[in-house]
Amino acid sequence: MRITWMLGAHGWADCTLEDRHAKAEFTASYITSAPEEFLTAVARLVAGETETRVQFEAEPTAYRWIFYRESDDSWIRVLELRDGSDHDNRGTEIWSSQLDINQLARAVIRCFDEVAKTHGESGYRGKWGEHFPRTELEALRRLWNDHRHPHGA
Template identity: 90%
Template sequence: MTSGMRITWVLGRHGWADCTLEDHHAKAELTASYITSAPEEFLTAVARLVAGETENRVQFEAEPTAYRWIFYGEGDDVWIRVLELRDGSDHDNSGTEIWSKQLDVNQLARAVIRCFDEVARTHGESGYRGKWGEHFPRTELEALRRLWNDRRHPTVHRRIAPDLRRRPMRQIREMSEREYFACVGRRPGMFVGTASSFHQLTAFLTGYDQHAMRHGGQGLTGWHEWLVARRGRSCNHAWPGQVLHIALPEGWTDIADLPPEDEKHAIKVLFQLLDEFAAEREARPGAQNSD
């Protein structure tokens, strides 16, 4: 599979389809119902990624189960997560991840276009409507095809100089700890869901720290002490409280229910501090990154 990913869309009984994702390493099977415009929304989401959007999501309803696609793009790369949820209204954190992959956005577009081209060849547009219950998503498919062709073959006036293109996104396993923290800070929804909160992010980072400790990595060793020194005083709060003391010096009421503006500022300060901490640690002689 030259694209690194293959997607199939198989029409079953009236108003239902089975969608399969597979590559050389894994396979996932999803179900979609025509109660939502799943094909149109899926094609549109991929088209927006091709056009340069950095975040998008689509949901296939399987009544009551749902399958949620989460896309994060950076430069030419896209991260894809697919979650299975017991109910379509559930939060991301309640879902089970059944697929996760990073690939080039052109590979994703190619796989999706091939998928729906095959559906059209197999059923014809009238046959598709008879089995699915709605018109074939021709408009959305051709919009994606045009955007993909424009991206692959830009005109002279739109061509981007190679030295001005964004660097490809690195695989997580290749990142330094500082790069990883920055990655979480740029796209927290990839790690803790769309309703990212300061409390959720600190819980995620605590879990990261515990995993690192269990497997011989540095994790957040020295982080609490660094924050105390940065703040210039100590108290009995754990490290999330130390961050809030720095971000919100006038205090707060409930760490799990911060006002929206305070929440936004606290998250920004959290990752600024983490970057400073990681940079200082990297600069020490003999510094090593956690696995």
């Protein structure tokens, strides 16, 4: 699976999710801390939570990510909602996939490493309007490394 986070007009990002079978594209606005919340949701999943979610606001549309974990498998659903306060069952599923938790963490870390490489942290702040989510990215990276190499193995 590949995730890309492309900075567009000031305060907007285009996100693409793709694998061998499908592709979904959607936008996020900086009115919420979408990158930080996204990285934190994935980190919580890696740390062992069985369900977590995050929402991207596209004013007025919203994209709700719902993550589930069982053992080392994760399931991802992305719902498109006409309004961010709508219940899940009012959304349209635009993405669904199952993958190993390591593949998910790797895809998310790679996505934001590429953003940092492309824009630099100050360039990111200039385009997005907020600081690069370095703290959340490094927290996820540490959890992922611990998950892959338990007890310093």
